[in-house]
Amino acid sequence: MKWFYLLLSLIGGLAVGMQAAVNGGLGKKVGPIEATFISFCVGTAALFFMVLFWGKGNILAVSEVPKFQLIGGILGAFYLAVVVIAVPKVGVSGALFAVITGQLLISALIDHFGLFGAQQFPLDLKKLIALGLMLGALYLFHHK
Template identity: 60%
Template sequence: MKWMYLLMSIAGGVAIGIQAIVNGGLGKKVGTIEASFISFFIGTIALLVTMLCFGKGNLFAINEVPKWQLIGGLLGAFYVFILVMSVPKIGVTATFFSIIAGQLLISAIIDHFGLLGGQTYPLNIKKAIAILLMFGSIYLYNQK
């Protein structure tokens, strides 16, 4: 069953890679903030329809969650804005090398300390070296 989630994650990564170039092109035509808004607006409509058709949760439970858990949308908007702004300037690959390195760094910190309600997965020397190599790859990839 674990392989299914790995494959779904790869598919999500493929979708984000395609989203980057699509949104970058949109940003050139309509503006960076405007493209970010359009992307989120269309995504919101798609999620609304999906929720209405298949949702089984309780949307009104929003009042019961810790307020810090509501920043996901802001973080997503920031992420899309960064994509729209960066892809036309440095390309999809350089943008994603940097995004993935940032994701790995913060993920390792969150896992190591069990932050934000997560489980603890200790950082060891091999994992730390892997993260450092990722940052090294950004340097190497962007060398002329």
């Protein structure tokens, strides 16, 4: 079952890569903030129907969650706006390489300290070296 979730995550990563290219092009035509808004509106409509037809949770429980858990939409909008702005300047692979590096850095800190209620997975020397290599690779990827 673990492999199913890894494959699903891989497919999600493919979708993010395609999303960056599509939204970067949209941003060139309508403007970066406008493209972000349009993308979120289309995504919201899709999610509305997914909740309507397949949702099994309790959307009203949103009033009971810690307030910091409600910033996910703001973080998503910020991420999408950054990608829409960056893709035309550094390309899809360049933007996503930087995004992935940033994701790995913050996720390692979240894991290490158990931030936001996450389970703790301590940083060790191998992980620190891997993160250093990612930062070095990011430099090499963009260095001319």
